[in-house]
Amino acid sequence: MKNKIGNRLVRSFLIVILITISIIDIFLLIGFRFYYYNTISNELSSRMNLSLEIYRRDYSDRSLKDLIYDDSEIFFSNTKAKVQILDDEGKVLLDSIGSLNTNQVETEDFKAAKEGNRKTWRGLDPVTGEPIMAITGQITNSSGQNIGYLRFVSSMNEANIAIIKTIVTLLLLTLIVALVTTIFSFLISRSIVRPILELTDVAKKMLKGNYEEKAKVWEDDEIGELAKTLNAMSEEIINKDRIKNDFISSVSHELRTPLTSIKGWAVVLKDAKEDESDLIEDGLNIIENETDRLAKMVEELLDFSRYISGRITLDKDVFDISQTCREVAKQMRPRAKSNKIEFTTEIPEESILINADENRIKQLLINLLDNAIKFTSDNGWVKFQMYKEDENVTMMISDNGMGMTKEELAHVKEKFYKGKHSKSHSGIGLSISDEITKLHGGFLEIFSEEKIGTTVTVILPVNEIEEGEKND
Structure with a gap:
């Protein structure tokens, strides 16, 4: 080199x-x-x-x-x-x-x-x-x-x-100083370069996938800070890799379950007799439901793929977000009832126009309500609130479910992250919801305490709407 x-x-x-x-x-x-x-x-x-x-x-x-x-x-x-x-x-x-x-x-x-x-x-x-x-x-x-x-x-x-003797003496002194300086320069440079070479060696090992390798922190200086950063990066990569593997494992399991159910009922229906109409109807209903669930998971995966590649786009238009929230609440109410959960709403009757992608907003609300219902035990409650304040629309979904630990709360919006609870699935719903919120210029906040409950707040700006768009 x-x-x-x-x-x-x-x-x-x-x-x-x-x-x-x-x-x-x-x-x-x-x-x-x-x-x-x-x-x-x-x-x-x-x-x-x-x-x-x-x-x-x-x-x-x-x-x-x-x-x-x-x-x-x-x-x-x-x-x-x-x-x-x-x-x-x-x-x-x-x-x-x-x-x-x-x-x-x-x-x-x-x-x-x-x-x-x-x-x-x-x-x-x-x-x-x-x-x-x-x-x-x-x-x-x-x-x-x-x-x-x-x-x-x-x-x-x-x-x-x-004067000549003085010149000769000074030249000899200069040569001696130069020699001593060269020796000490080699020693000093070696003390500086050695940690850098070790960091380079560790980085090369990490490049080959050995993220368990750790850099030695020699001194509390810039090089030491670089070593700490490299170690923190390797730990983060290990953590992300673990989360990714858990994600792949979870998605594989989630996809396998409806496929197994569909295949199983297909075999049953193949051997069913003509007079077993109830069995045939139940089987077809289950196959339809499992197919819908499978399609939903595939759509989530496609959205997530677009999200991590930066290809999610919005199809904005002016719509009444109050009406949209009521429709989503109506859609999720049977799900809450079947889980024996009290579902209440506080949505204003007056129209609140917003310039946004209505389908993406629905996807966002369904994800959040689905999580709230899923992680709330029987006889619990879920509350859905929406109101306008200044130039923003605030949507708040609260529950008295199991909540999250501080560690889970710190990572819950990260891609590939899956909670420790058995009801956690692919772990991409909140990542997509957070991305949809950001694309609309808003922000999503999560407040949670373990065994007490969770509140998710979504704040979206009400973009300026032209008079012609209002009339339309």
């Missing part, structure tokens, strides 16, 4: 450290160079001041010629620098090391001295070619007359050697 994170981390650390050290080295070199050169300059300037002060104090009545032949040692003592005495044209009249250059001195320090200023100059010695630093000052007698120039010249070899 190219451009591994570990290699990129090492390179990044190394680049940052080398750039930082290089910047520090440059500033240190500039500082050392300034220090060495400034020290030489200050030393030459101090020696120049001292020599000229001695001349002004004790020898300012002497001529330049007398100084050269008799008292020149006042300028040479206590200094390692080369001392020169120049005339007004820059010609060397005296040199402390005895080397007289026939060329005139025309350096910046001499030019500045002629103008009464002091300035150090760096350059190459015209005779030896070595790097030097020079400073020149005026020699003024007691009458205030400028009789010549005093020039101090110092070799820069020692300073340059010291």
Whole structure:
């Protein structure tokens, strides 16, 4: 694998450290160079001041010629620098090391001295070619007359050697730091990359279907949070897979039951005699009922398939939802009566127009009422209420049935989820009901307590209806 994170981390650390050290080295070199050169300059300037002060104090009545032949040692003592005495044209009249250059001195320090200023100059010695630093000052007698120039010249070899040694030392230090940085960068990158590699390995195992594999949480940081998320995802996949398997098992069982009944009665009817009319009628009724039940389950499965693929569509039109609720209540009342359940309704008589898919709303209400009746014991009650409030229509179905636990309530609207009770079937009714509600721009809420009862509330917006639609 190219451009591994570990290699990129090492390179990044190394680049940052080398750039930082290089910047520090440059500033240190500039500082050392300034220090060495400034020290030489200050030393030459101090020696120049001292020599000229001695001349002004004790020898300012002497001529330049007398100084050269008799008292020149006042300028040479206590200094390692080369001392020169120049005339007004820059010609060397005296040199402390005895080397007289026939060329005139025309350096910046001499030019500045002629103008009464002091300035150090760096350059190459015209005779030896070595790097030097020079400073020149005026020699003024007691009458205030400028009789010549005093020039101090110092070799820069020692300073340059010291600077080169400093450069070599800094380069060695940089190499050592780079080596140490590389080692520590590898260790640090390994500590970062190792958990990522383990997470990748766990993810690959999960990709192959091994969702039981769990990622190790190394630290409570971003990578640790990623590991926790991966573990939570695997647990959720396991849970969803279990729910899906339960769903398939439940649907298979639900489909098998009416098919078994149909086949069984078909065999009975095949052997029935012509005078057994009651048996034939009972068998045909059972086959019809079981076929209807089978068709209903198949339709639910088709709706559920459309739901999970996002292909449920609405055929909206304006209708009286009060009338629709009364029709659904009338349809479900015999079912409640046969289960010995008291079924009451509170539905307003006035018309409440709503722009929605009437068939889907009926399917929603039948699912909810069917659940309420199914999970309510004999002699229990189911209440169906509907009312308009502001711009919304609220439909509420309550019962005093077995209710649900908090765990069941948290998952009851999820696809594939099937309750623990034996009366739970495919587990897709509430999922479809919730999807129908959302498609209409409303929301479905469920309140339930175990062994107390359940209340399902559906709130749908009353969409703005044009006058022409009302008349229709």
